Amino acid sequence: MAASAAALTFARRISRSGVLFPCSRPQVWGQAARQPPSILPTQRRAFSNNKILVELDASSGIATMKFKSPPVNSLSLDFLTEFCISLEKLENERACRGLIITSAVPRIFSAGLDITEMCGKSTEHYAEFWRAVQEMWLRMYGSSMATVAAINGSSPAGGCLIALTCDYRIMAENPKYRIGLNETQLGIVAPFWFKDTLVNTVGHRVAERSLQLGLLHSVTEAHQIGLVDEVVPEEKLQEKAAAVVTQWLALPDHARQLSKSMMRKAVLDHLLARREEDIQNFVKFTSKDSIQKSLSVYMEMLKKKKS
Amino acid sequence: MAASAAALTFARRISRSGVLFPCSRPQVWGQAARQPPSILPTQRRAFSNNKILVELDASSGIATMKFKSPPVNSLSLDFLTEFCISLEKLENERACRGLIITSAVPRIFSAGLDITEMCGKSTEHYAEFWRAVQEMWLRMYGSSMATVAAINGSSPAGGCLIALTCDYRIMAENPKYRIGLNETQLGIVAPFWFKDTLVNTVGHRVAERSLQLGLLHSVTEAHQIGLVDEVVPEEKLQEKAAAVVTQWLALPDHARQLSKSMMRKAVLDHLLARREEDIQNFVKFTSKDSIQKSLSVYMEMLKKKKS
Amino acid sequence: MAASAAALTFARRISRSGVLFPCSRPQVWGQAARQPPSILPTQRRAFSNNKILVELDASSGIATMKFKSPPVNSLSLDFLTEFCISLEKLENERACRGLIITSAVPRIFSAGLDITEMCGKSTEHYAEFWRAVQEMWLRMYGSSMATVAAINGSSPAGGCLIALTCDYRIMAENPKYRIGLNETQLGIVAPFWFKDTLVNTVGHRVAERSLQLGLLHSVTEAHQIGLVDEVVPEEKLQEKAAAVVTQWLALPDHARQLSKSMMRKAVLDHLLARREEDIQNFVKFTSKDSIQKSLSVYMEMLKKKKS
Numbered sequence: 001m002a003a004s005a006a007a008l009t010f011a012r013r014i015s016r017s018g019v020l021f022p023c024s025r026p027q028v029w030g031q032a033a034r035q036p037p038s039i040l041p042t043q044r045r046a047f048s049n050n051k052i053l054v055e056l057d058a059s060s061g062i063a064t065m066k067f068k069s070p071p072v073n074s075l076s077l078d079f080l081t082e083f084c085i086s087l088e089k090l091e092n093e094r095a096c097r098g099l100i101i102t103s104a105v106p107r108i109f110s111a112g113l114d115i116t117e118m119c120g121k122s123t124e125h126y127a128e129f130w131r132a133v134q135e136m137w138l139r140m141y142g143s144s145m146a147t148v149a150a151i152n153g154s155s156p157a158g159g160c161l162i163a164l165t166c167d168y169r170i171m172a173e174n175p176k177y178r179i180g181l182n183e184t185q186l187g188i189v190a191p192f193w194f195k196d197t198l199v200n201t202v203g204h205r206v207a208e209r210s211l212q213l214g215l216l217h218s219v220t221e222a223h224q225i226g227l228v229d230e231v232v233p234e235e236k237l238q239e240k241a242a243a244v245v246t247q248w249l250a251l252p253d254h255a256r257q258l259s260k261s262m263m264r265k266a267v268l269d270h271l272l273a274r275r276e277e278d279i280q281n282f283v284k285f286t287s288k289d290s291i292q293k294s295l296s297v298y299m300e301m302l303k304k305k306k307s
Numbered sequence: 308m309a310a311s312a313a314a315l316t317f318a319r320r321i322s323r324s325g326v327l328f329p330c331s332r333p334q335v336w337g338q339a340a341r342q343p344p345s346i347l348p349t350q351r352r353a354f355s356n357n358k359i360l361v362e363l364d365a366s367s368g369i370a371t372m373k374f375k376s377p378p379v380n381s382l383s384l385d386f387l388t389e390f391c392i393s394l395e396k397l398e399n400e401r402a403c404r405g406l407i408i409t410s411a412v413p414r415i416f417s418a419g420l421d422i423t424e425m426c427g428k429s430t431e432h433y434a435e436f437w438r439a440v441q442e443m444w445l446r447m448y449g450s451s452m453a454t455v456a457a458i459n460g461s462s463p464a465g466g467c468l469i470a471l472t473c474d475y476r477i478m479a480e481n482p483k484y485r486i487g488l489n490e491t492q493l494g495i496v497a498p499f500w501f502k503d504t505l506v507n508t509v510g511h512r513v514a515e516r517s518l519q520l521g522l523l524h525s526v527t528e529a530h531q532i533g534l535v536d537e538v539v540p541e542e543k544l545q546e547k548a549a550a551v552v553t554q555w556l557a558l559p560d561h562a563r564q565l566s567k568s569m570m571r572k573a574v575l576d577h578l579l580a581r582r583e584e585d586i587q588n589f590v591k592f593t594s595k596d597s598i599q600k601s602l603s604v605y606m607e608m609l610k611k612k613k614s
Numbered sequence: 615m616a617a618s619a620a621a622l623t624f625a626r627r628i629s630r631s632g633v634l635f636p637c638s639r640p641q642v643w644g645q646a647a648r649q650p651p652s653i654l655p656t657q658r659r660a661f662s663n664n665k666i667l668v669e670l671d672a673s674s675g676i677a678t679m680k681f682k683s684p685p686v687n688s689l690s691l692d693f694l695t696e697f698c699i700s701l702e703k704l705e706n707e708r709a710c711r712g713l714i715i716t717s718a719v720p721r722i723f724s725a726g727l728d729i730t731e732m733c734g735k736s737t738e739h740y741a742e743f744w745r746a747v748q749e750m751w752l753r754m755y756g757s758s759m760a761t762v763a764a765i766n767g768s769s770p771a772g773g774c775l776i777a778l779t780c781d782y783r784i785m786a787e788n789p790k791y792r793i794g795l796n797e798t799q800l801g802i803v804a805p806f807w808f809k810d811t812l813v814n815t816v817g818h819r820v821a822e823r824s825l826q827l828g829l830l831h832s833v834t835e836a837h838q839i840g841l842v843d844e845v846v847p848e849e850k851l852q853e854k855a856a857a858v859v860t861q862w863l864a865l866p867d868h869a870r871q872l873s874k875s876m877m878r879k880a881v882l883d884h885l886l887a888r889r890e891e892d893i894q895n896f897v898k899f900t901s902k903d904s905i906q907k908s909l910s911v912y913m914e915m916l917k918k919k920k921s
Contacts, residue, residue, distance in 0.1 A: 184865050187866040189869050189872040190873065201511075201512050204814045208877040212877075213862065213865060229516075248519070251491050251492065251521060254494070255493075255521075262499060263502070263518065474823070533819055558799065558826070559801040566803055571822075
């Protein structure tokens with residue numbers, strides 16, 4: 001019952017935001033994007049809500065989602081809801097076959113889950129938040145689009161997870177950027193489906209060490225262990241991402257999608273079968289005094305850092 | 308019922324070709340092979356049907372199967388039937404403990420499944436064909452012999468699969484050769500047991516990208532990702548293959564075979580449990596108008612290329 | 615019944631040796647270790663039985679177990695019993711959070727299972743012995759401590775297994791040292807949980823080849839394939855091991871332990887679910903005339919080597 005109610009809440013939330021369900025056509029495209037001279041006005045459309053700018057180049061079939069939620073693109077409930085809505089629109093848009101995910105905020109791709117959503121709120125809120133995190137992962141890891149992460153900044157925890165859901169990861173060469181599932185460092189534990197996604201990408205042994213130590217890898221190291229597929233100078237990143245999606249879109253969609261599904265189905269089914277249980281676990285864990293306390297300490301630290 | 312009938316058909320086919328069932332001794336060895344001066348006439352025997360030349364050096368216990376089905380050693384129903392018969396003979400031959408698989412056709416190891424078997428034929432034919440492909444894989448991946456692929460030419464799709472079933476892969480150094488499961492490029496999808504075999508060899512991440520893009524890897528790249536174990540100049544290939552089998556045969560057979568079985572059993576059992584279902588899927592997929600059409604187009608393209 | 619009886623025997627054995635059960639406090643610490651001047655006498659305690667020297671530095675929370683059972687630290691029933699007792703003591707000691715495993719015998723880490731325990735004994739003895747091997751693995755692979763193997767000598771078979779159970783492996787740079795699961799070379803087969811541990815560490819393909827050939831890898835090769843994580847000059851080994859444990863202990867214990875458990879649970883559960891069956895298999899296999907014979911031959915060979 002609780003589970004269904006939570007599911008309803010999330011559905012309503014998406015509904016309120018104007019999400020269009022599968023098989024319907026997006027209605028909210030509108031605001032025209034600035035367009036390069038070489039592309040006809042009718043071929044490039046954009047829609048933007050508060051936190052993510054989405055541009056679709058209809059001639060190439062490639063959409064770009066730019067996270068623009070300063071200071072650090074943290075994954076709040078609002079952000080995640082907007083993310084899922086945008087994904088649903090794009091999946092339903094015939095003209096859209098590929099997706100590039102990148103950041104409009106300098107030096108940060110995404111800092112991961114918004115800790116304020118996990119601190120001092122009701123259990124219902126924790127459940128709704130966690131369902132949204134799951135939803136984002138399910139949609140991205142199971143996306144029928146060819147997806148490329150153009151990682152133009154640091155990408156810890158949930159930010160790293162988003163990158164891991166893509167078909168290909170390109171990271172900007174920058175000695176200051178870091179990427180990894182560093183939950184352990186905060187005294188929390190990456191959920192099993194974060195772990196499954198990491199194991200599928202870097203293998204069991206690297207994942208085991210990286211998760212236990214909560215490692216944030218440099219760009220070079222991330223490349224060496226296969227956490228990112230390619231490293232390029234920052235000014236070449238978007239161009240390279242477009243070239244890679246184009247390469248993936250050269251394949252027949254149906255065959256590419258079935259191959260992707262064959263590789264990811266086991267891990268997707270793993271969460272689908274245990275989704276409500278996973279939400280309960282998260283709520284129970286987050287509600288613990290000890291966890292609330294250490295999250296508060298962490299938030300204070302972040303605040304002091306800023307000021 | 309359909310399944311049993313198809314199984315019977317395949318069994319009859321093997322039977323007509325003179326296959327010997329387990330525990331019986333091969334009777335059809337015959338035609339003497341040309342023998343190098345250093346080996347006594349009684350120690351080297353060969354048998355050849357139309358498409359594969361099999362030589363057994365009884366002194367070393369190493370058999371060599373040479374694909375000789377020009378122009379491209381494609382895996383037709385006849386080829387596969389002969390392949391399975393030869394394998395069964397060798398498995399039942401006590402003197403035979405190791406196997407080298409290579410090609411007698413220049414520049415090609417095997418081009419993979421014969422598309423003419425999948426085009427414009429009856430559903431019964433598709434089922435019989437697919438059962439033969441499964442049979443080949445089950446016998447090779449589960450072989451009690453130490454098996455080495457001496458890959459002396461390009462090896463796409465089903466050709467790559469044969470190489471993947473071996474215990475060790477050595478490829479000739481040649482900038483023109485390619486190897487990979489490139490099914491996606493043809494608009495079709497590698498079956499789950501092709502995928503399982505690839506994942507066991509190169510790991511999940513490399514397999515995911517390679518399958519989705521239908522990559523045909525250069526020899527250097529295949530070596531880097533672990534798709535082949537070793538690269539040698541073409542003139543050293545057979546010698547190296549013999550040295551490797553000899554190394555594997557230095558181990559006690561029983562312990563080596565049990566170790567191999569322990570590693571491969573899960574994936575073998577996976578197909579055995581779903582064999583009929585997998586045949587039905589193949590037949591259904593292949594019978595689709597859209598697939599028939601794209602295979603026809605592909606065949607026309609191949610014909611034009613030749614002329 | 616047989617299984618319970620064997621379990622009881624092993625429990626009694628541990629009991630006779632003075633093992634302390636979970637939640638109780640160790641009572642047999644005693645004999646003071648030689649202490650470096652910089653550490654206060656009360657901060658470093660040691661206990662030693664016959665075969666393993668255990669030192670606990672309470673200030674750092676790091677224990678060191680030194681195998682001192684010449685000539686080759688072979689894993690006899692006595693050794694394993696003492697090992698499990700020491701582990702249980704340390705797990706129950708609040709002050710202890712990290713563990714370094716190393717050897718006090720020059721040039722050898724551990725030669726693996728003591729073959730005399732598998733030769734010419736009763737089936738009850740084989741069962742008790744095997745239960746002790748399982749117990750060691752279950753405790754080490756599932757340890758809540760951060761564990762580091764400081765591999766200062768060769769480490770074949772069961773010796774390699776001990777190293778594989780740790781969270782991190784550092785090996786001394788020495789061209790003569792070897793490490794690997796070489797069971798096949800002795801005509802026996804590594805059990806499935808040895809295999810699972812190896813696959814989790816080096817991946818499926820490397821494990822498949824290494825197990826079939828019973829490879830003993832050089833230090834360089836072991837590093838290349840990921841069987842060890844780091845190679846250092848022998849004189850730096852202990853210092854490096856301490857630095858690594860310290861790094862692991864910088865993480866919150868609870869989060870680190872849950873992450874470790876998440877990674878290893880499937881493989882641990884695999885043995886727990888089949889433990890008695892696995893013992894029966896071992897007893898049946900070991901009791902075979904052919905195996906007894908080949909083990910005798912091997913033991914004779916070892917004796918001749920010594921003299």
